[in-house]
Amino acid sequence: MNFLRKLLFPLAILYGWVTSIRNYLYDTGILKSRSFDVPVIVVGNLSVGGTGKTPQIEYLIRLLSPHYKVATLSRGYKRKSKGFVLADATVNAEVLGDEPFQYFQKFPQIQVAVDVDRCHGIQQLLAQKEAPEVILLDDAYQHRKVKAGFYILLTAYDDLFCDDWMLPAGNLRESRSGAQRANMIIVTKCPPNISEIAQQEIAQKLQRFAAPQNGADKVIFFSCIDYDEKVYNASDSLDVTAIQSQSKLLLAGIAKPSPFLEYLQSGHDAVMIFPDHHHFSESDILAIKNKAGGKIIVTTEKDFVRLQAADFSTPLYYLPIKSKLLQHSDFFDKTILDYVGTCTGNR
The missing domain is CATH 3.40.50 (Rossmann fold)
Incomplete structure (x- = not known):
């Protein structure tokens, strides 16, 4: 202490x-x-x-x-919406929060909802036509x-x-x-x-x-x-072994980024660390683009859901993880x- x-x-x-x-x-x-x-x-x-x-x-x-039939219910930390929201094709990370939106993108077979009041959220889920x-x-x-x-x-x-x-x-x-x-x-x-x-x-x-x-x-x-053996984006994937020695920008906005960095980092990499659940502003995007300097960017899966729509003029990849x-x-x-x-x- x-x-x-x-x-x-x-x-x-x-x-x-x-x-x-x-x-x-x-x-x-x-x-x-x-x-x-x-x-x-x-x-x-x-x-x-x-x-x-x-x-x-x-x-x-x-x-x-x-x-x-599975449903997840989260509070949707740092989301910009209020009340109960059930994920559909109109939502994004700002509406759901980064982690629920990640569930929604990865697991289309389940229902994903957010509500600060969990009792109310469960009631709303059970009231759906296809109740979980x-x-x-x-x-x-x-x-x-x-x-x-x-x-x-x-x-x-x-x-x-x-x-x-x-x-x-x-x-x-x-x-x-x-x-x-x-x-x-x-x-x-x-x-x-x-x-x-x-x-x-x-x-x-x-x-x-x-x-x-x-x-x-x-x-x-x-x-x-x-850790996965590949990094991914919407249209491509690369072997981790192929990029570990390659000069790149590693970007993380999670609570404890050290393991992510240690798994991918080489001596030639640039690194940017942001607070957990960080909402990336236009100035953040510009700073990331300048820091990358044309190198590929590799981030965490949670950060990718908030960054995937940004234009960095260079490929953006994420590294999936699983609990084992x-x-x-x-x-x-x-x-x-x-x-x-x-x-x-x-x-």
């Missing part, structure tokens, strides 16, 4: 006290949560950003959409007005919630005891070669805050980011499919 955050520690105690009271009121039923007949799966975290929610949602879409059979709530772990049927808690390997502190002294949105609500915990962004001993040590640290389930410790999964479970993927898939399959609406 740096010096400034140490000074803010009293505020962290106050913030933790407020969030604990709020959770207590929901846990005891004084504040009401609403449940739904349709299976609802929440993917979220205790900390602020950077845990890999988007690739985990995409993993669930790939798992569930061959069997069920399962709803994935993106970044809704603290949205307690909805009582979901299944909670997946993510924590990043290099920033475990058990080692963190409450805002503003740390990055936690709520106390570490919030992990007790999770049905499963996934440690994300692990090194692909992480040892079983290291996994066991991390699991033991996390289990201190995760209440046992059915008399046994919660299963803790470990995943890594699996390091062990027990069959057990993970079965657990999710069993939950969805035994819910009221899908029996």
Whole structure:
């Protein structure tokens, strides 16, 4: 904890006290949560950003959409629209937000919606003529007005919630005891070669805050980011091996860009970093064009959905990523499919 955050520690105690009271009121039923007949799966975290929610949602879409009508519901962070929006051919990243628009472009077989009020959003989805059979709530772990049927808690390997502190002294949105609500915990962004001993040590640290389930410790999964072997745009693709040594501009507007840069960067590359969910202005586009100087531009998939309409006079590519479970993927898939399959609406 740096010096400034140490000074803010009293505020962290106050913030933790407020969030604990709020959770207590929901846990005891004084504040009401609403449940739904349709299976609802929440993917979220205790900390602020950077845990890999988007690739985990995409993993669930790939798992569930061959069997069920799937919908995703997000708040649409930094979108310029209001209220409930169901994606159709007229929307773009400014209307939906970058991550929901990415889901919409990649998975045309599902419904993609945004609404700050998740209860209202679920009601609107279920009122559609083609109502979903399962709803994935993106970044809704603290949205307690909805009582979901299944909670997946993510924590990043290099920033475990058990080692963190409450805002503003740390990055936690709520106390570490919030992990007790999770049905499963996934440690994300692990090194692909992480040892079983290291996994066991991390699991033991996390289990201190995760209440046992059915008399046994919660299963803790470990995943890594699996980078694609190609970069893409709307009409072309290139092998990563062909561009890794090529001079290029690497551009990222995500919470933790280091792994993206390390995977692609060579000593001859230019690099531009923007804030997470950044809306690119005309001056930003001009600065990117000047920085590229005719070299190809490679960005993240999330940034590409906001930049694909810009004219850089040079090719713009994106690097797709996936979440890859390091062990027990069959057990993970079965657990999710069993939950969805035994819910009221899908029996």
